[in-house]
Amino acid sequence: xALLSPEAAxxxxxxxxxxxxxxxxxxxxxxxxxxxxxxxxxACDAPIIVETSLWQLTGxxxxxxxxxxxxxxxxxxxxxxxxxxRHREVPVIFxxxxxxxxxxxxxxxxxxxxxxxxxxxxxxxxxxxxxxxxIEHICRLCEIxxxxxxxxxxxxxxxxxxxxxxxEVAERVxxxxxxxxxxxxxxxxxxxxxxxxxxxxxxxxxxxxxAAHQKRASEICGxxxxxxxxxxxxxxxxxxxxxxxxxVAKVNWSSESLLIRSRAAxxxxxxxTAELEKTHPRWKATAMDHGVQNxxxxxxxxxxxxxxxxxxxxxKASLRR
Ligand SMILES: [Zn+2]
Numbered sequence: 001x002a003l004l005s006p007e008a009a010x011x012x013x014x015x016x017x018x019x020x021x022x023x024x025x026x027x028x029x030x031x032x033x034x035x036x037x038x039x040x041x042x043a044c045d046a047p048i049i050v051e052t053s054l055w056q057l058t059g060x061x062x063x064x065x066x067x068x069x070x071x072x073x074x075x076x077x078x079x080x081x082x083x084x085x086r087h088r089e090v091p092v093i094f095x096x097x098x099x100x101x102x103x104x105x106x107x108x109x110x111x112x113x114x115x116x117x118x119x120x121x122x123x124x125x126x127x128x129x130x131x132x133x134x135i136e137h138i139c140r141l142c143e144i145x146x147x148x149x150x151x152x153x154x155x156x157x158x159x160x161x162x163x164x165x166x167x168e169v170a171e172r173v174x175x176x177x178x179x180x181x182x183x184x185x186x187x188x189x190x191x192x193x194x195x196x197x198x199x200x201x202x203x204x205x206x207x208x209x210x211a212a213h214q215k216r217a218s219e220i221c222g223x224x225x226x227x228x229x230x231x232x233x234x235x236x237x238x239x240x241x242x243x244x245x246x247x248v249a250k251v252n253w254s255s256e257s258l259l260i261r262s263r264a265a266x267x268x269x270x271x272x273t274a275e276l277e278k279t280h281p282r283w284k285a286t287a288m289d290h291g292v293q294n295x296x297x298x299x300x301x302x303x304x305x306x307x308x309x310x311x312x313x314x315x316k317a318s319l320r321r
Contacts, residue, residue, distance in 0.1 A: 002082040002092050006151040009093045009120040010186045012047055013153075016249040017214070017224035021312035022240075025049035025095060025228075026304065027254035030061040031077055032293040033261065038087045039297070040304035046313040047091035049121075049250060050078055053098040057107070067107050068115065075117040091317055093120040095155070097252065100125035105137065109144050112152055121186065123155035123228075131169070134158060135176045142181035155187035155250070160230045164209045165190035167216050174220045187228040187250055188217040192243075194231035198255045203234050207242040214247025226250060233257075240310050251311055257300075264299035268292045 004012060016023055024041075028034045028050050041048035052074055057063050063070020075094060082092040096111050096119050104124050111119035122141060126134040138156055145152035158173055159165035170190060178185060190213045193204040210227050217225040226249020232240065233256035240251065268291070269276075275286035285291055308314060 002088050002090055003079045003117075004091055004093050004120045006118070006120055006153040008091075010153040012091055012093070013121075013186045013226050013249050014224050016316075017218075017226040017247065019316070020245060021316055022226075022229070022244045022248045022251045023047050023049050023093070023313060024304070024308050024311055025051050025093075025097070025250050025252045026257055027051050027053060027056070027097060027252065029056045029059055029258070032289075032296065033257075033300075034078060035081065036297050036300050037304060038081055038090055038092065040301045040308060041090045041092070041317070042087055043301070044305050044308045044314045045089075045317045046308045046315070047093070047317055048308075049093040049095050051095035051097040051252065053096075053254075054100060054107075067103060068110055071107065071110055072115040072117075075115060075119070079117050089317060095119065095121045095123065097123060098125040099123075100128065105140055105144075108141055112141065112145050112150050113148050114150075118150065121153045121155060123157060123187075123189070126157050127161065131158065131173060135173055138173075138177050139180060142177065142184050145184070146181070152184050153186045154184045155189055155228050156185055157189035157228070157230070159191035160189055161195055162191045163204070164193050164206050165213070167212055170213055170216050170220065174217055174225075178221050183221075183223075185217075185221055185225060188213060188225050189228040189230055192227070192229065194229065195234065196231040196255070197233070198259060199234055203231075203239075205235055205239045205243070207239070207246040210243050210246035210248055228252065233259075237310050241312075244311055251307075253307060257304075260300050260303050261296050264296040265292050267299075268295040 026037045057067040057070030062073045192209040193206045214227045228250040229248045232251045272286050275282045
């Protein structure tokens with residue numbers, strides 16, 4: 001199975017920490033985007049993380065308003081693609097990213113228990129939670145997995161988008177979870193100076209904070225814990241390389257990815273106006289979804305490959321232990 005189980009995902013993330021590479025985690029919002037991610041990973045012989053936030057689960061391509069239907073459709077599509085002959089050698093992790101709001105626990109419980117397929121790794125958005133609420137929610141997910149007899153691999157976050165997180169926060173929140181529910185945590189996402197979104201202002205990204213948090217998180221848990229980097233779109237290539245060298249094992253990529261895809265679609269429609277006249281002999285081929293998606297893919301896949309290479313992910317598909 002190319003779509004990794006929670007246990008296999010944990011092993012792969014541990015390998016990434018030990019061998020100093022990071023796995024690109026693409027926030028993919030359509031079937032075509034997911035296909036392009038797996039194509040890029042295959043071309044680079046690299047593992048890939050495909051992740052979904054609430055807005056994809058409820059988006060038009062998946063749940064159309066219903067996050068549970070969205071989760072089932074996303075997992076069914078990704079599993080079929082990941083287990084296909086063409087992509088069988090690509091290790092694929094399915095991750096829940098930035099799940100928030102009143103349905104958080106119900107949605108993540110479904111992802112842990114299976115719909116009927118299960119997510120590889122789980123995280124939730126703690127940006128509107130207190131530290132105690134964050135701990136309580138993560139412990140609740142561990143309890144759900146334990147009660148259901150299901151494996152679980154977690155990313156825990158605190159203070160993403162809020163500057164650099166103090167190391168004492170790692171002490172408090174990771175210890176609170178690990179002492180009660182050992183071995184579920186695999187990734188730690190503290191604030192390391194990055195911001196979500198696209199901006200041309202300088203980011204106070206701190207590879208030193210990555211290194212300190214990675215070291216302390218690993219000491220607390222007694223095994224290699226990788227840092228998950230949110231808000232990578234505005235970072236320079238040199239920042240990404242330094243981050244990976246300092247212990248980043250997962251790099252989330254959303255805003256820049258969306259920009260590349262939407263600009264390519266804009267270019268396609270701007271360049272094919274005449275073909276979209278109903279009298280044009282090629283209007284149908286131009287108008288169908290495949291027309292624009294194929295064009296977008298041509299622009300997008302090389303960018304995904306470039307990103308994988310910057311993170312030192314190329315050639316790492318065979319590292320699964
Ligand atoms: Zn994020």
